[in-house]
Amino acid sequence: MRSKPSVRSPARYYALKALHRIETQAAYADYVLQALRREIALSPRDQDLLTTLVDGVTIWRKTLDWVLARYVRGGLERLDPWVRNALRMGLYQLMFLDRIPRWAAVHETVEVARMAAGEGAAALVNAVLRRISARLERGQPVASFPSIREDPVAHLAIRYSFPEWMVRRWIARYGVEGTRELCRFQNTPRPLSLRVNRLRATREEILADLEARGLRARPSVYHPYVILVEGGLDLTAWPAYQEGKVIAQDEAAAMVPYLLDLRPGLRVLDLCAAPGGKTTAIVEWMGDRGIVVAADAHFGRLHRLREHAWRMGFTTIHVVQADGRRPFLPEWADRILIDAPCLGTGVLARRSDARWHKQESDLASLARIQRELLEAAARMLRPSGYLVYSTCSLEPEENEEQIYAFLRDHPEFRLVSAQGKVPTPFIDAEGFYRVLPHVHHMDGAFGAILEKAGTPVG
Structure with missing residues (x-):
């Protein structure tokens, strides 16, 4: 960029900087925003606008580019990335942010484009956005989309x-x-979902704390320890978080440990444990009594898990770096959880850029990893133990097809219905735990319970 940000619109300046980095460096939006928050100090209002612009433009990029292509001679590809992202940012405000006057959206975006790429860029951005704004003022569509009947x-x-x-x-x-x-x-922003550490607080206590801070919070209908929070909350600066009373976790994910049929004293293995949301839920259900081995292949992610375990005061979590595809505790565990790596097509509402980082071709390699995890877990589970396989995917190859293929090759296992372990609306005809975002209005999730035959020894 050619200049420091104007005091008039620092949020747009840093949003354009973030969008440029996301596109040109294939950076993840969450990481870019986290880095900016560490580098700069913005007012709460500007912080909110910065996040809204970066996430919004990232989510709606395909739509924005379709519209802009009708107004940019020669196509968007020929433009400098600064200009392309300034156009996207301006159009996003015009199309999706009613709270911002159109004149302000155009003017402030043009000024940021001028700082980023010079007078020529500002002139182009101004001309395109003014044409689109004029159509919106007249109540005219800014572009036509392909026919839903024909395509x-x-x-x-x-x-x-x-x-x-x-x-x-x-x-x-x-x-x-x-x-x-x-x-x-x-495409709808999701509320912040918090799971209360029931060993340190009650849901009523946390609800009262949030309401005293002027935040809109409501209890989950389905999970007895989950709270949904609307509005901005600086989670890490909140005393309740620092004292280990809460952890961020969606209610669909928070219900997965129910499938394990937990009780104090069990030996539990979490094979893909980091960053620790489900691991800490397991420990809570066991009353921090028993042994929980939390394994993950990625050392950096395990750091987050250790932080959560320390912050929440748990003593029975044993963190190990290990590849869950290679058995390392033969017939040791009473319960095993595989929260398998997957495409994550059920949680796109919480990850603005995830849809652009996924490819259909990724399914085959992920399915191989998932099957290898199941094979290894089968060797680490004790007879009569439960193996729970879960994903945040909607794709059959990663869910029921994976389970049925495993059962065909392992007659010593049987499928156990989730009936009685999770609320009935989330149990499908085959007995799987299944959350569909458009049906249940929660993040997507899948879970299967597999029981190993035999009588435990010792």
């Missing part, structure tokens, strides 16, 4: 900004209208 995949992919391969797969399972609802949900 429903292209229509939904462009209208809701998703990769076509995702939309195609979802239409095959949920139909056009179901996919439309799924896309809408995945």
Whole structure:
């Protein structure tokens, strides 16, 4: 950039800086925003606008580019990345942020483009955004989309900004209208979801704390220790978080440990444990009595798990760096959780750029890893023990197809219904735990309970 930010619009200045880095360095939006928060001090209002712009432009990039291509001669690809992202940022404000006057969206974006790329860039951004703003003022559509009747995949992919391969797969399972609802949900900002550490606090205590801070908070309908919070909350600066009374975790993920049928004194192995949301939930359910081995192949992610365990005061978590695909505790565990790496197509609402980092071709390699984890877990589970396999994916290859293939090769295992372990709305006809975002209005999740035959020794 050619200049320091104008005092008039620091949020837009840093948003454009973040968007440029995300595009040119293939950086993750969350990491870029975290780095900016450490580097700069913004007012709460500007901090909110910065996050809104970066996440919003990232989510709606396909739609924004479709519209802009109708106004930029020669196409967006020929433009400097600073200019391209300034146009996206300005159009996002015009199309999606009603709280910002159109004149302000145009003017402030033009000024930021001038600082980033000079007078020529500012002139181009000004001309394009003013043409679009004028159409909106007259109540005219800014662009037409492909016909949903003639090409429903292209229509939904462009209208809701998703990769076509995702939309195609979802239409095959949920139909056009179901996919439309799924896309809408995945584009809707989600409230912050907190799980209360019931060994240190009650849900009522945390709700009262949040309400005293002027935040809108409500208890989950389905999970007795989850709270949903609207509005801005600086989680790490909150005393309740620092004292280990809460951890951020979606309610769908927080229900997975229910499937393990936990009780104090068990030996539990969490094979893909970091960053620790499910591990800490397991310990809570066991009353911090027993042994929980939390394993993960990634050393850096284990640091977060150790921090959570220390902060929340747990003493029975034993953290180890290990590749869960290679058995290291033969027939040791009473319970094993595999929270398997997956495409994550059920949690796109919480990860603004995840849809652009996924490829359909990734399914094959992920499925191999998932199967290797299941094979290793089968050797580490004691007879009569439970193995729970879970993902945050909506894709059959990563969920039920994986389980049925494993059961065909392992007659010593049987599928156990989730009935009685999680609320009935989340149990499908086969007995799997299944959360569909567009149906249940929660993050997507899948879980299967497998019991190993035999009588435990010792």
